[in-house]
Amino acid sequence: LAIGDEYLGWLYYQYLLITSIYVLEPWEQSIFNSVFFSSVAMVIYTSYAFVPVHVRLALKFFSGICGEQPESTMALKQWMDGMDDRKEIGNEKGGLPT
């Protein structure tokens, strides 16, 4: 664990150097770190919540298009249903307004 600690310390040092946070004062570093890591956390949460649903619907849409060439309105209706799906799922995950 001690060796891992030193390696983590070195990684943090590299992060400080590459983003040039190294030249800032400690409180500025804390501000930057909090902003940066909270935005990274938000990106991760959003991708976890929405990427699978989007991918599933996109596949459904495109396979629908390929299957029924002339029926473009049918595919559009299917896609609209899919959007309602997504809204409901978003509600299930919680935290989204209806």
Added chain:
Amino acid sequence: MARTTAPVPNGNLKIQLNGNNFKNENCKKNGYHNKAQKNSTAHSAGPPSSRQRFQRPESFENPPMYVAVMTYLGFGIVTLFGYFRDFLRAVGLEKCHIAREREEQKDFVPLYQDFENFYTRNLYMRVRDNWNRPICSLPGPVFDVMERVSPDYNWTFSLTGKTIDNVINMGSYNYLGFAENDGDFLKTVADRTQQYGLGVCSTRQEMGNLAIHEELEQLVATFLGVESSMIFGMGFATNSMNIPALVGKGCLILSDELNHTSLILGARLSGATIWVFKHNNMQSLERLLREAVCSGQPRTHRPWRKVLIMVEGIYSMEGSVVRLPDIVALKKKYKAYLYLDEAHSIGAVGPTGRGVTELFGLDPSDIDVMMGTFTKSFGAAGGYIAGKKELVDSLRSHSHSAVYASAMSPPVTEQILRAMKCIMGLDGTTVGQARVHQLAENTRYFRSRLQEMGFIIYGNDDSPVVPILLYMPGKVVAFSRAMLKRKIGVVVVGFPATPITEARARFCLSAAHTKAMLDQVLFDLNELGDDLCLKFSRRKYSPRPQQHNNNDDTDFELDS
């Protein structure tokens, strides 16, 4: 691709067509023998070693893409924080340590809002403990640095009273090691001080023309192989005060992109038109020369009174050497004059230390104005201009420096005399020659080892100035501090002295550095390079480049 069209005096040469920027990783060079020239010259110009040196390539490798991206990102983040801190200062939440306008002046034109002041306030001040470090000993191969601490993040400093002893000096322009305080060597200097005193209290034209000045001028002329020379008390002033005496309105100056500030200042003061050509790029220079000859002065289209090409021997920020044979050929073809500033190359390059003319095996009378300084290789201060007798006589009466500036101080003059006699061997010893060889040896060793390790180095393999590219501002600062902790003093340079993405650490080698010192520095560089991830080079080097030149990019043919 175009090539230089003029014939060059050297019979056996290989012309590089790519210029200096090697974009490919493995650095493919297109070169070919100029066979016509080989047959036309009856005698070869210069000894074989100088012809060989001429063909040594220069490299300006580009880093991987992520390095440039991260550099810009780093600058962007620090700029954002700069705006944030400026806001805090303006609102009053934070005390402003730096100059600001008074309350009554707030309605007038703002004084401190331009980019330069912003940069100084928010970027430079944070990290300025890496520059202007006070030293308390002679700046020889090792020196003593005074320790200082800052309680408020580099706004103010206080000396602790302790010194960091025996820091290896990799930043001083001490190429031949003449910055020494040994009593035996300095005996003649002490004698002259007894004889002449320290101050001259006059200009050269009035009462300040001492016999010792005439002696030095004759020695400099003999050293360089020209008719006559003139010396000045300050190196910067040699350029800035004498170029206005040589050219004026109606003349054209063709100046290299990376010329030193003194040359630029002199050129601007003269009132001549200035055109800039790309660094060491002969096609760009030739295009400008043709343009000058064809179109003449801007509105009247009269021919230019004079065309002066201004270049330096070694460019100190890049470590690159001027392509002198090509420039001399161009100047002869287009009837231009050449001003060569050998500030860093006099004494430091060439088999006997005579500078770049000797390095390329050229005739010194080809260069119209040879200028140099005594600050770097001779351990003194001042500069000289040398050339034909008519030129120097005209400068004696028309130069601002001769008429208004104080003459060179006698002990300084004697130091230059003794250093130059040592290099030429006139003092009866081989110390000077040994130093010149030691410097060349150190340069070769240091550069090859650094390239092996994987750092990106700029410049020619002959130049004792070695810039190591660090790129990111955070790494530049960390590098300087870490090296000082390991007792090595380095000079790091960033924006605005270099382009914004190319911050570097500049190492100046010296003949006084022993191999042990160089090995120590190389060892620490290796460790720091791994620690800070500075080894950006993507080239492969074979482990022993001196023995057989089989590397991908340092191979050149020498068939005769």
